[in-house]
Amino acid sequence: MNMHLWVAFLGASVVISLSPGAGAIASMSTGLRCGLKRGYWNIFGLQIGLLLQIAIVAIGLGAVLxxxxxxxxxxxWFGVAYLVYLGIRQWRAAPTEIAEAPPIADRGISMLGRGLLVNASNPKAVVFMLAVLPQFIDTSAALPPQYLIIAATMVAVDAAVMTGYTSLASRVLKVMRSQRQQVTMNRTFAGLFFFAAAFLATVRRSNPI
Known part of the structure; x- marks a missing residue:
């Protein structure tokens, strides 16, 4: 992959990562409840899911999908059900005494697993990659190095963007003192998860974007 093509792909990766989606919602939700430091578990899980999507496209399973x-x-529909589950979980989340102590999150491995499933259970993203990635592949050159560059670029960009979303949400913790404020915010994010689930439910193979 030459430098000109890589710069174009870098720009596309930034736009894709910044676009609001289930990953961004999950990152903000995690930042809100757990803070940035523990939110990295979710970010790491999201990147594993992203790598899985790229691998699926690279080995040709994306075409089957x-x-x-x-x-x-x-x-x-697995993805829809999982987003609904996350929405219900967020809706029912109990407020914490932030003024006295930081919130205690779930185990890191559980947060990592949730992040992985958010990305891995989104077939729209796989089909989207199947439509986009070939435009940045030089078929006359070796494919594995190009996919490695693509994977490294997408993961680096997405990790940075998701860190930004998580950090932004974690700052809200400093001003949310009352239980009523926390309940309102939890239910706002629950609504976003429900919206993401409803949007995913409308996706068809003929409309991958």
């Missing part, structure tokens, strides 16, 4: 209604629907 794009062509198979059954496979696409199965993963899509």
């Amino acid at each position: 794009a062509e198979s209604e059954v496979a696409f629907s199965a993963i899509k």
Whole structure:
């Protein structure tokens, strides 16, 4: 991959990562409840899920997903159900005494798993990558090094953006003192998860974006 092509891909990666989606919502939700330091577990999980998506496209399974209604629907509805679960969990989250102590998050491995599932259960992202990544691949050159560059670029950009979302939300912890404020914010993020689930439910194979 030459420098000109890489710069173009870098720009595309920034736009894709900044676009509001389930990953951004999960990052802000985690930052709100757990702070930035523990929020890195979620960010790491999101990046593992992103690498899995890239690997699926690289080995050709993305084409199968794009062509198979059954496979696409199965993963899509799993993703919808998981986002609904996250929304319910956020809605029912108990407020914490932030003025006295920082909130205690779930185990790091659990947060990592949730981040992974948020990205891995989104077939729309895989089909989108299947449509976008080939535009930045030089078929006359070796493919593995190019996919490694693509993966490293996307993960670096997405990790930085998700860190920004998490950090932004974590700052809200410093001003949210009352339980009523926390409940309102929890339910706002729950609504965003429900909205993301509803949006994913409308996605069709013929409309990968």
